Amino acid sequence: xxxxxxxxxxxxxxxxxxxxxxxxxxxxxxxxxxxxxxxxxxxxxxxxxxxxxxxxxxxxxxxxxxxxxxxxxxxxxxxxxxxxxxxxxxxxxxxxxxxxxxxxxxxxxxxxxxxxxxxxxxxxxxxxxxxxxxxxxxxxxxxxxxxxxxxxxxxxxxxxxxxxxxxxxxxxxxxxxxxxxxxxxxxxxxxxxxxxxxxxxxxxxxxxxxxxxxxxxxx
Numbered sequence: 001x002x003x004x005x006x007x008x009x010x011x012x013x014x015x016x017x018x019x020x021x022x023x024x025x026x027x028x029x030x031x032x033x034x035x036x037x038x039x040x041x042x043x044x045x046x047x048x049x050x051x052x053x054x055x056x057x058x059x060x061x062x063x064x065x066x067x068x069x070x071x072x073x074x075x076x077x078x079x080x081x082x083x084x085x086x087x088x089x090x091x092x093x094x095x096x097x098x099x100x101x102x103x104x105x106x107x108x109x110x111x112x113x114x115x116x117x118x119x120x121x122x123x124x125x126x127x128x129x130x131x132x133x134x135x136x137x138x139x140x141x142x143x144x145x146x147x148x149x150x151x152x153x154x155x156x157x158x159x160x161x162x163x164x165x166x167x168x169x170x171x172x173x174x175x176x177x178x179x180x181x182x183x184x185x186x187x188x189x190x191x192x193x194x195x196x197x198x199x200x201x202x203x204x205x206x207x208x209x210x211x212x213x214x215x216x217x218x219x
Contacts, residue, residue, distance in 0.1 A: 008165060012053070017046070020042040020046060023038065056104060058108070060176060069209070072105070075098050076098075077204075078190070082094045095191045099188060109179075111174075114145040114171070115169065115173075117143035118143075119141045139155060142168065152192035153192075154189065156189065163184045194218065196218040
């Protein structure tokens with residue numbers, strides 16, 4: 001795994017660098033007693049922003065139509081049977097991954113398939129683990145047609161996440177493991193799977209995009 005910065009962070013980092021430098025210059029000249037504490041805090045703060053926008057190279061171990069890989073890094077916060085009302089209007093297994101500000105926030109394609117449906121929804125900014133965040137927060141909905149089943153993935157903004165980015169369009173083919181989006185500063189990703197899917201993760205388990213097997217689909 002090699003370290004690199006995601007393109008979504010280039011502008012943010014370029015803006016904060018001179019602002020923090022200006023702040024420290026002002027403190028040094030007008031409040032020198034506070035210079036070193038402010039300098040240390042500035043370095044730590046900038047380091048947090050840098051680590052948020054890290055974009056590790058992740059190659060899936062092996063492409064497999066039966067395997068659903070984790071689309072994001074984070075903690076499994078939901079595993080339950082629910083009624084999905086936007087597209088399927090039937091019962092599905094929901095697996096959700098909560099991404100804290102300290103997780104990698106790149107979103108990756110959990111399966112290979114045709115993007116059969118895509119829609120962006122403006123909305124609220126409830127905390128990402130709130131039960132209604134999947135239906136009321138700003139979000140996108142992506143439906144994959146794998147050739148023999150349909151998988152729905154949802155990017156959900158959180159209380160801090162005010163911007164969802166996506167790099168796919170309806171009608172194109174998505175490769176398993178490819179980067180499909182990014183959510184800034186805390187969020188979650190939901191997967192809606194067929195009821196006969198075998199779930200491979202547990203509640204509160206830490207998962208990694210393109211590394212952790214979330215589920216195995218029934219062929």
